[in-house]
Amino acid sequence: MLRHVTNRILGQGLRLPATPAAVGGSGLPRMYHERVVDHYNQPRNVGSFDKNDEDVGTGLVGAPACGDVMKLQIKVDDETGKIVDACFKTFGCGSAIASSSLATEWVKGRKMEEVLTIKNTEIAKHLSLPPVKLHCSMLAEDAIKAAVKDYEDKHSK
Amino acid sequence: MYKLQTVHVQVPAEHNPNANLPNRENLITATMASKHLATSIRRFFRKPPAGTTLIHRHSLSTAAVAAAIEPLEEDSNGVTMKGVKISGRPLYLDMQATSPVDPRVLDAMLPYYLSRYGNPHSRTHLYGWESENAVESGRAQVAALINASPKEIIFTSGATESNNISTKGVMHFYKDKKRHVITTQTEHKCVLDSCRHLQQEGFDVTYLPVNPDGLVDLEKLRESIRPDTGLISVMMVNNEIGVIQPMEEIGKICKEFNVPLHTDAAQALGKIPIDVDTMNISLMSLSGHKIYGPKGIGALYMRRRPRIRVEPQMNGGGQERGIRSGTVPTPLVVGFGAACELAMKEMEYDDKRIKALQERLLNGIREKIDGVVVNGSTEKRYAGNLNLSFAYVEGESLLMGLKEVAVSSGSACTSASLEPSYVLRALGVDEDMAHTSIRYGIGRFTTEGEIDRAVELTVNQVEKLREMSPLYEMVKEGIDIKSIQWSQH
Numbered sequence: 001m002l003r004h005v006t007n008r009i010l011g012q013g014l015r016l017p018a019t020p021a022a023v024g025g026s027g028l029p030r031m032y033h034e035r036v037v038d039h040y041n042q043p044r045n046v047g048s049f050d051k052n053d054e055d056v057g058t059g060l061v062g063a064p065a066c067g068d069v070m071k072l073q074i075k076v077d078d079e080t081g082k083i084v085d086a087c088f089k090t091f092g093c094g095s096a097i098a099s100s101s102l103a104t105e106w107v108k109g110r111k112m113e114e115v116l117t118i119k120n121t122e123i124a125k126h127l128s129l130p131p132v133k134l135h136c137s138m139l140a141e142d143a144i145k146a147a148v149k150d151y152e153d154k155h156s157k
Numbered sequence: 158m159y160k161l162q163t164v165h166v167q168v169p170a171e172h173n174p175n176a177n178l179p180n181r182e183n184l185i186t187a188t189m190a191s192k193h194l195a196t197s198i199r200r201f202f203r204k205p206p207a208g209t210t211l212i213h214r215h216s217l218s219t220a221a222v223a224a225a226i227e228p229l230e231e232d233s234n235g236v237t238m239k240g241v242k243i244s245g246r247p248l249y250l251d252m253q254a255t256s257p258v259d260p261r262v263l264d265a266m267l268p269y270y271l272s273r274y275g276n277p278h279s280r281t282h283l284y285g286w287e288s289e290n291a292v293e294s295g296r297a298q299v300a301a302l303i304n305a306s307p308k309e310i311i312f313t314s315g316a317t318e319s320n321n322i323s324t325k326g327v328m329h330f331y332k333d334k335k336r337h338v339i340t341t342q343t344e345h346k347c348v349l350d351s352c353r354h355l356q357q358e359g360f361d362v363t364y365l366p367v368n369p370d371g372l373v374d375l376e377k378l379r380e381s382i383r384p385d386t387g388l389i390s391v392m393m394v395n396n397e398i399g400v401i402q403p404m405e406e407i408g409k410i411c412k413e414f415n416v417p418l419h420t421d422a423a424q425a426l427g428k429i430p431i432d433v434d435t436m437n438i439s440l441m442s443l444s445g446h447k448i449y450g451p452k453g454i455g456a457l458y459m460r461r462r463p464r465i466r467v468e469p470q471m472n473g474g475g476q477e478r479g480i481r482s483g484t485v486p487t488p489l490v491v492g493f494g495a496a497c498e499l500a501m502k503e504m505e506y507d508d509k510r511i512k513a514l515q516e517r518l519l520n521g522i523r524e525k526i527d528g529v530v531v532n533g534s535t536e537k538r539y540a541g542n543l544n545l546s547f548a549y550v551e552g553e554s555l556l557m558g559l560k561e562v563a564v565s566s567g568s569a570c571t572s573a574s575l576e577p578s579y580v581l582r583a584l585g586v587d588e589d590m591a592h593t594s595i596r597y598g599i600g601r602f603t604t605e606g607e608i609d610r611a612v613e614l615t616v617n618q619v620e621k622l623r624e625m626s627p628l629y630e631m632v633k634e635g636i637d638i639k640s641i642q643w644s645q646h
Contacts, residue, residue: 040557046625060627067551067577067592071627089627093553097625 033128039098044105047087049073057151059143068092068136070100072143074107076151083107083115088143095133099123099140112148247563248607252447252598253396253424253542254565258492259449259601265495266451269488277485278476288487295494302497303422303441304432305458311477312485312493315455316423317347318470319442322457322480323419324351326467327388327440328360335387337361341373342583344392345421352390369585370534371400375410382414389418393425397580397596398533399542401429408437417465423447423455427500428508428539433458439465445489449601450496454489457481507601512540514599514608519543521612526619532581532594543597546586549629550622552593558618562611565596 049056055076062069069092075085086104090097102123107115120137123129129137235244249257269291275284277292296307313319328338340352342364352362363381367373373391382389389411394401404420411418418437423444425431433441441458445451459465459480473482500507523529528548547555552566566578577591586594597611623629628638 037557040554043625048630069627071630089625089630091549091626091628092551094557096551097554 035127036094036098036129039101039127040094043097043101045087045101045108046089048089049075049085049087054078054154055151057147057149057154059146059148059150061142061146062092062139068096068139070096070139070143072100072103072140072147074147074151076112081111081113083110083112092136092139093133095127095129096136096139098127099129099136100143102126103140103144107144112151115144116148118144243561247561248611249563250597250599250603250607250611251563251565252600252603253399253596254598255446255452256449256600257602258446258451259496259499261499262450262492262495266488266492269491273487275487277487278474291487292485292490295490298494298498299443299456302427302431302501303443303458304434306461309458309461311457311459311480312490313455313457313481314453315446316345316421316442316444317455318481319455319457320345320347320421321351322467322470323440323442324348324388324390325355326470326480327417327419327465328355329468330466331387332360335385337363337383337386338388338390339363339365339378339381339386340390341365341367341392343367343371343395343397343580344390345396345423348390348392348421367583370537371395371398371532371584372534372537373402373407375403375406378407379410382410382416386414386416389416390420391418392421392423393431394422394429394539394542395533395580396424396542397578398544398584399424399538400533401425401537401539403537404436404438408435411439412437424539424542427497427504428541430504433460440467445493445496448496448500451489451492454486454493456493503601508540511599511601511603514603514605515540515543517605518597518599518608518612519545521609522615525612525616526623530590532584532586541599543599544594545597546590546594547619548590548593549626549632550593550619552595554622555593555595555615555618558621559595559614562614564598564611566594 049058051058051073053075055078057074057076059072060069069090071089073087074083076082077084086107088100088104090100103118106118106123118141120134120141123137123140124134127137235242236246269288273284273287273291275282275286275288277285277288279285279288292312293307296310296312300307300310311319311322313322324338328335336359338352338355338360340348340362349364352364356362365373365377365381378389389407391402391404391407393404408418417439419440419442420436420438421442422431423442424447426443427448431441438458439460443456443458445454445456457480459467467480469480469482471482476482476485519531522545526547530546530548532544532546556564556566578594581591581594595615599608631638
């Protein structure tokens with residue numbers, strides 16, 4: 001009975017996916033969640049707005065040397081403060097493309113203050129990113145914040 | 158109630174409430190329980206070995222799936238594996254990783270599995286004698302391909318083992334007089350790792366840099382030779398970029414300074430002409446599964462005049478002249494020998510054909526897209542290895558879209574890690590280009606249709622990814638990427 005209790009406790013403690021499978025270099029094969037593959041095959045909102053446009057905010061984060069560059073653009077409605085459209089371009093692995101594609105989906109139709117609360121952990125959970133790819137979701141969060149900041153900078157002048 | 162594997166703790170039956178047990182048993186149960194808890198915790202945090210399954214009541218889907226071997230689902234609609242669905246098996250363009258076994262080789266091997274299955278070291282009966290005969294003729298076939306004598310061929314389990322015997326075995330044998338090893342930065346991992354091991358034992362190792370085209374600088378090689386240099390190791394054909402090193406010139410330098418030359422010829426055997434005398438090679442590692450032979454067999458060539466000595470890495474019954482103990486696997490040796498004989502006959506024909514296919518591949522891709530860079534020298538390279546970098550496109554995302562073509566990025570040994578390949582780094586490739594390299598391997602059985610389809614798929618994927626790439630957009634607008642200050646995080 002004690003064994004049962006022990007295992008119950010440990011079992012629940014490990015509910016969060018400790019995925020040993022995706023540690024780079026461990027020798028175990030990597031798996032892409034089907035949502036990542038879906039975003040890769042049909043990316044939503046690829047494209048570009050004119051960055052000199054008044055209601056466009058552009059966030060450019062990352063570095064080619066690190067292997068990841070994301071550009072996220074938002075088109076904001078001045079009166080309501082809502083994001084009416086978003087698009088992205090990414091140089092990076094499948095997880096990076098999926099993270100930024102998902103970010104553009106999530107910011108559409110939301111207010112600017114709201115999107116600042118989007119956390120990288122939510123993006124990672126939605127795409128089931130393995131631990132080694134968490135920096136892609138981090139970069140997506142940074143890209144959203146940078147885009148919002150750019151828009152605010154334009155309008156504070 | 159689920160069980161952890163290999164838990165041997167015998168807890169008294171779970172239906173028995175512990176309060177009713179006499180005190181002594183309570184104590185035992187308590188200690189057992191705490192021990193059990195400790196081992197359970199330890200076991201959960203240790204990585205489960207591949208292939209074991211955790212029988213679990215709760216659905217730890219990701220952990221359980223990670224631990225279990227995922228089966229390949231094949232049905233009439235296609236193949237599904239790792240969340241990707243493709244129609245049929247992919248085109249195989251990864252010949253540097255391994256090659257399919259030639260059906261003629263398999264024909265030669267089968268009798269030695271089914272009817273002539275004796276151990277070649279059994280001296281007392283027909284099974285042993287015929288097995289030994291087969292091993293000796295396999296040995297002669299391998300020797301003929303490199304212009305050596307059969308007495309100079311030792312069979313091993315593969316080129317990795319031969320490399321280990323060559324580097325560590327030679328240096329351990331001559332450790333009193335010779336303390337220095339010279340090798341290159343683009344060697345195979347097993348040579349580099351053996352050298353690292355030697356460094357930990359106290360030897361000195363020089364890792365020579367290579368030119369941007371991948372070739373060794375002969376002047377630098379000359380300068381780094383010391384009086385106590387015991388071995389120079391340079392691979393003949395690089396497995397990642399396919400460049401052919403100038404073995405004859407290197408052999409001349411080694412002869413001049415009287416230093417033994419070892420070369421890893423796993424990728425070169427049967428593809429370019431090899432002559433151990435003109436190249437002055439003392440030790441050579443050979444591999445069976447790169448020339449359409451079976452996996453699990455390789456050979457080590459050891460020169461007899463002047464004799465090179467090694468310390469054996471495998472101790473045992475003294476087989477293979479005491480250099481490599483262990484039963485020689487007759488069917489694998491027969492297969493290796495047959496593969497070598499076929500290679501000797503068909504080398505020229507294969508070479509012509511593969512060169513034409515390589516041109517078809519490269520021109521096909523270059524016609525449709527620009528910004529394609531060939532890694533490594535274009536003249537001194539083996540035709541069947543084409544390593545390309547596509548500018549502004551990241552390698553892993555390209556591979557994700559090329560699931561219908563089996564290619565690799567960098568080398569198979571490093572494709573599990575996320576770092577750009579060390580070979581490309583040694584070539585001095587820019588960091589943003591180092592992340593994007595695809596290695597196409599063309600072989601005896603590759604057809605023109607496969608090449609055309611690979612071109613089509615590659616071009617489509619690269620174009621699609623370039624549409625998505627901010628770097629490509631910037632370049633199109635005329636911005637110089639190198640001048641931008643990137644925000645690191």
